[in-house]
Amino acid sequence: MSEEILNYFIIFLYLIPVFAFISWRTRVHQRRERAHITELEENTKAGLMEPASLHPKINSALCIGCNTCAPACPEGNVLGIIGSRVELINPTHCIGHGACAIACPVGAITLVFGTEKRGVDIPTLNPNFETNIPGIFIAGELGGMGLIRNAVTQGNQAIENIAKKPGVGKGGKLLDVVIVGAGPAGFSATLGAHKLNLKYVTLEQETFGGTVSHYPRGKIVMTQPAILPIVGKVNFRETTKEALMEFWEKTRKQTDIKINTQEEMTAVEPIDGGFVVKTAKKEYRTKTVLLTIGRRGSPRKLDVPGEDQTKVVYRLIDPEQYRGQHVLVVGGGDSALEAALSIADEPGSTVTLSYRSGSFNRAKPKNRDKVDAAQQAKKLTVLYSSNVKNIKAKTVELEHEGKMLEIPNDIVIISAGGVIPMPMLKKMGIEVVTKHGTT
Numbered sequence: 169m170s171e172e173i174l175n176y177f178i179i180f181l182y183l184i185p186v187f188a189f190i191s192w193r194t195r196v197h198q199r200r201e202r203a204h205i206t207e208l209e210e211n212t213k214a215g216l217m218e219p220a221s222l223h224p225k226i227n228s229a230l231c232i233g234c235n236t237c238a239p240a241c242p243e244g245n246v247l248g249i250i251g252s253r254v255e256l257i258n259p260t261h262c263i264g265h266g267a268c269a270i271a272c273p274v275g276a277i278t279l280v281f282g283t284e285k286r287g288v289d290i291p292t293l294n295p296n297f298e299t300n301i302p303g304i305f306i307a308g309e310l311g312g313m314g315l316i317r318n319a320v321t322q323g324n325q326a327i328e329n330i331a332k333k334p335g336v337g338k339g340g341k342l343l344d345v346v347i348v349g350a351g352p353a354g355f356s357a358t359l360g361a362h363k364l365n366l367k368y369v370t371l372e373q374e375t376f377g378g379t380v381s382h383y384p385r386g387k388i389v390m391t392q393p394a395i396l397p398i399v400g401k402v403n404f405r406e407t408t409k410e411a412l413m414e415f416w417e418k419t420r421k422q423t424d425i426k427i428n429t430q431e432e433m434t435a436v437e438p439i440d441g442g443f444v445v446k447t448a449k450k451e452y453r454t455k456t457v458l459l460t461i462g463r464r465g466s467p468r469k470l471d472v473p474g475e476d477q478t479k480v481v482y483r484l485i486d487p488e489q490y491r492g493q494h495v496l497v498v499g500g501g502d503s504a505l506e507a508a509l510s511i512a513d514e515p516g517s518t519v520t521l522s523y524r525s526g527s528f529n530r531a532k533p534k535n536r537d538k539v540d541a542a543q544q545a546k547k548l549t550v551l552y553s554s555n556v557k558n559i560k561a562k563t564v565e566l567e568h569e570g571k572m573l574e575i576p577n578d579i580v581i582i583s584a585g586g587v588i589p590m591p592m593l594k595k596m597g598i599e600v601v602t603k604h605g606t607t
Contacts, residue, residue, distance in 0.1 A: 204248030208257040216529045218286050219256075222264030222279050222312060225605060228253050230276035240271035260529050264315050281312050281603035288312065289588045292599040296329035297322065300599045303442060303455065305330060308353025309379070309462040310588070312603075316352045316380070317394040323356030323460055324397050330456050331364050335441075343367045343454040346445045348433045351378025354460035355416060359397040362425045369452050371445070373432035376420065377413050379462045398423050436596050461589070468584040470498065474559030480580045484510070492516035494576040496564050498556060499583035500528045505535040507581055512548040519548040520575060522566060526552050556580075 211217055224237075224247065231253045238247040238254065242265050248257040254276075256262075269277040282288035290312045297305045307326040308319040327345070331337055336344045347357050350372035361368040372378065393403050399419055420427070435446040442455040467482035469475060484503075487510040497508040500523035508521040521539070528536050542548045551568050558565040564577040593600055 200248070201250055204250050204255070204257050207245075207248070208250070208255065211258060211260075216258075216260045216527060218283055218529055219259040219262050221262070221315070222266070222281055222318075223259060223262040224256065224266075224268050224277045225280045226254050226256065227276045227278070230274050232274055232276070234273065236271045236273060237268035237277060240267040241265065242267060258533075260531070261533060264318065266318070278607060280605050280607055283605050287602040287604050289590070289600050290603050291588075291593060292601055296332075297326040298329070301597050303333070303457065304436070304596060304598065305456065305458045306460075306598075307357065307458060308349070308351060308460045310459055319352040319460075320356040320394045320396060323353035323458075324360045324395070326353075326458055326460075327357045327360035327364065327366075327397075330458060331366060333456060336455055337364065337366055340455075341453070342442050343369055343452060345456045345458055346371065346443075346452050346454040347458045347460060348445070349378055349460035349462065350376050350427045350429070351380060351460060351462055354378065354458075355420075356396055357458055357460055358425050358427060359399065359419075359423060362423060363397045369445075369454075370425070370427045371431050371433050371447060372427055372429045375429055376427055377416060380409060380412065462586065467582065468587050470556050470582060470584070472556050472558060475582075477559060477561070479578065480559060480582065482582050484581055484583075487511045487514050490514060490517055490579055493578040494518045494520075495579045495581065496520050496522060496556075496575070496577050497581045497583060498522050499585070500525055501530045501583065501585060502532055502535050503585075504581075504583035505531050505539050507583055508548055509535070509538055509542060512542055518576070520551060521548055522551045522554045522556060524553065524555055 226247075233249055233252040233254065235249050235254070238249070241247060241262075243261050246256065246258050246261045247254050247268060249255075250257075264279070266279050269279050281290055291306050291310065292300055293306055293311055297307050297311070299306055305326050307322040311322065330345050344366040345361060345368045347354050347361065347368060347370040350358070350370055354370060354372070355377075358368065358370045361370075393401060395401050396419070402415075431447045431449055433445055433447055436457055437444050437446070439453060442453065443457050445452045445454060445457060469482075474480075484507040487507075490511050491514040493516075495508075495511050495517060497504050497511070497519065504521065504523070505528060508519050511517050512519040528539065539548070539550060543550050551566065551573075554566050554568040554573075556564060556566050557572070559577075559580055562576065562578075563574050564580060566573045566575070588600065590600060
């Protein structure tokens with residue numbers, strides 16, 4: 169064998185594993201792409217294409233199909249490669265982590281609120297979280313950031329920006345900041361204000377923890393590692409509401425931060441040099457205001473006859489109290505599904521879950537699967553495409569698929585989300601815009 173032929177043979181031997189690897193990668197890509205196409209078609213058919221929160225929007229002209237974004241998503245299976253570009257194949261799985269946008273090397277992903285079909289009302293904010301009213305800032309759920317980690321981060325960032333305002337931290341008769349709300353964003357902001365030695369007051373209309381403190385007993389809280397002022401990095405990933413609140417309470421005592429619970433803010437009015445924040449107990453004069461209130465403080469109501477009865481509530485705390493009762497849960501988000509499932513586990517309870525749409529497109533897949541299993545096991549009844557028409561003393565009337573239905577009822581739990589406190593924001597002069605797939 170000549171030396172030239174031998175060299176060709178050696179090159180061929182080296183190329184065999186290369187070709188084998190390329191062939192294997194091609195088959196894997198084709199198999200994955202077929203799965204993504206199938207998933208996208210099924211979700212489109214099922215009406216599961218409307219994201220529930222902040223979500224990625226992909227610029228196909230910039231996308232290079234490198235697939236660094238999809239694996240970066242903590243929820244998994246939200247994005248997928250179809251052809252040579254990334255697409256949103258499971259929009260309802262997305263809860264706004266934003267890891268995909270960070271991972272994209274070419275800036276092809278933008279995080280947006282709302283879609284063409286479903287608008288989301290968001291206060292107008294500058295990059296430093298200041299509203300159109302100088303001195304009034306917003307962080308957390310009210311600004312569209314419902315994820316605990318994001319709210320914690322925003323609360324701290326907002327306080328850092330407030331500390332840069334002229335006159336803040338320089339003493340005087342006025343407080344540096346009044347923080348309204350003690351949920352994740354307010355808690356983080358309070359720690360930040362304490363760390364920076366600002367003169368602050370934190371007000372909470374209910375209990376410390378805000379919305380989180382009112383989650384149902386045993387609810388799994390999905391979160392990611394976050395950095396809290398003073399405390400440092402917190403490595404919670406998936407824990408119960410009780411464990412998270414226990415950690416927050418421990419931190420509150422160790423840091424000696426002050427939070428005025430059961431003190432609701434009733435008005436914010438401008439004064440020379442700042443604002444006066446009014447409550448039923450006191451007035452606070454301050455240079456700045458940070459609103460970290462949630463949207464659920466104003467629950468969305470059904471506006472039907474009988475809704476003013478005491479048997480109608482807007483949150484579930486302890487499923488055990490509904491043992492042996494006929495319960496109607498209204499809503500299609502995670503809170504509604506989790507409430508129905510937890511009550512259905514109580515002995516003697518009869519649970520009906522009513523939702524106006526034909527699918528639970530706003531809920532996590534895990535909760536949807538649990539509801540399907542509970543329905544098959546006849547532990548609860550699901551009424552898709554239904555609307556409550558009348559709440560009576562012992563029954564509830566619903567319209568279901570064009571027909572009227574009356575079912576026995578002791579308790580109605582309305583888990584239809586919250587509405588942005590528009591009257592309060594308008595009174596302050598804060599601008600609110602409806603986002604239809606924009607930042």
